Amino acid sequence: MDRQQIAATLRRWALEEGFDRAGVASLEPSEHGGHLRRWLARGEHAEMAYMARRVEVREDPARLLPGARSALCVALQYHPLRGGEEPAGDLWPRVARYARGRDYHDVMGKALKRLAERIRRAFPDCATRPYVDTGPILERELAARAGLGVFGKNTCLLDRRWGSYFLLGELLLSLDLAAPAAPASDLCGRCTRCLEACPTGALVKPYELDSRRCISYWTIEHRGPFPEAARRMVGDWVFGCDVCQEVCPYNRRPAAGGHPQLALPPARRELDLAGLLALDRQGYVERFAKSAMKRAKLEGLQRNAAVAMGNRGEERYLPALAAALRRASPLIRRHAAWALGRIGGDAAAGALRRAWAGEVDPAVRDEIELALERLTSGAESG
Numbered sequence: 001m002d003r004q005q006i007a008a009t010l011r012r013w014a015l016e017e018g019f020d021r022a023g024v025a026s027l028e029p030s031e032h033g034g035h036l037r038r039w040l041a042r043g044e045h046a047e048m049a050y051m052a053r054r055v056e057v058r059e060d061p062a063r064l065l066p067g068a069r070s071a072l073c074v075a076l077q078y079h080p081l082r083g084g085e086e087p088a089g090d091l092w093p094r095v096a097r098y099a100r101g102r103d104y105h106d107v108m109g110k111a112l113k114r115l116a117e118r119i120r121r122a123f124p125d126c127a128t129r130p131y132v133d134t135g136p137i138l139e140r141e142l143a144a145r146a147g148l149g150v151f152g153k154n155t156c157l158l159d160r161r162w163g164s165y166f167l168l169g170e171l172l173l174s175l176d177l178a179a180p181a182a183p184a185s186d187l188c189g190r191c192t193r194c195l196e197a198c199p200t201g202a203l204v205k206p207y208e209l210d211s212r213r214c215i216s217y218w219t220i221e222h223r224g225p226f227p228e229a230a231r232r233m234v235g236d237w238v239f240g241c242d243v244c245q246e247v248c249p250y251n252r253r254p255a256a257g258g259h260p261q262l263a264l265p266p267a268r269r270e271l272d273l274a275g276l277l278a279l280d281r282q283g284y285v286e287r288f289a290k291s292a293m294k295r296a297k298l299e300g301l302q303r304n305a306a307v308a309m310g311n312r313g314e315e316r317y318l319p320a321l322a323a324a325l326r327r328a329s330p331l332i333r334r335h336a337a338w339a340l341g342r343i344g345g346d347a348a349a350g351a352l353r354r355a356w357a358g359e360v361d362p363a364v365r366d367e368i369e370l371a372l373e374r375l376t377s378g379a380e381s382g
Helices: 003-016 035-043 057-059 105-122 139-145 194-198 214-219 228-233 273-278 281-285 292-312 315-327 330-345 346-358 362-381
Strands: 021-026 070-077 130-132 166-173 204-205
Touching: 003 021, 003 070, 003 105, 021 057, 021 315, 035 057, 070 105, 070 139, 105 130, 139 166, 166 362, 194 228, 214 228, 228 292, 273 292, 273 315, 281 292, 292 315, 292 330, 315 330, 315 346, 330 346, 330 362, 346 362
Parallel strands: none
Antiparallel strands: 021 070, 070 166, 130 166
């Protein structure tokens, strides 16, 4: 087989492994290395220090595998799913769609390993190395080279038929393969809907995301307490954010994927914000097994749930927040106190005063005092 025939065969094998699309990219130095370095220099990667490590490898992915010549890039559609329904309630509509079902790292990683084994059987001298969002690779650039899409102003990869709700993976190869012709360079035109809809202004300009303003960063990557501005910024999102994708015209009617393992499972579907806030360690292990949401850890998810309750401002959350203020970790107690202060009312004030009387953690006591001050000043101004 010649280079084009081999590339076509590998693409077919990728589809047979369950991927929705596949393409081949040559491993050349990045055309966007300068953009990456400027982005890092501005600090727009926030506290994600790993983004600043091994920059030279990100700029030249061939360094990741001795003898690497090409990459087989794959895409898996996670929304919409054939036969799937959008979840109801106060929790799951505010969880990014990619994270509702089984962890995509696991789903795609296993499929890539099977694909790599098939390639090695056919080409014994071929070295392989799979990646699913786990290494220093500028995967959107590779996928664009492979013909899987083009960069959108929301920084996602866009495709006319598939929209942007797809996940990416790569299989580095030592095979020299024929790459496709470069795809169209722009699908956005004059459209700026994603920039206008971003609730926090994280899309500071077309094709540029400032993680310090991004809801996904705060609810997934950030560890520890939220500063005041971030608490208001995240709104009622609990894990990630889909706003810039929801408003994209290419996501009005994208092609559906047939991957039921990526759908929200019944064991998690019944959870709401109050249930998540009250979840114990064993319940977390059982409910969130093989879930991408484990990236935030239980404490991070419960912190996010408390903040979401406060920003929703509904009195029905008072019992759950008051209970968390008595039993949860100091981090959760801090955010539960803040949420009670946001919701307000006599019941919230009573819960805060009772908690303050028995609180031993100085940071939590300070948080309770601030919440009570806000309640008092709000009542006086009213």
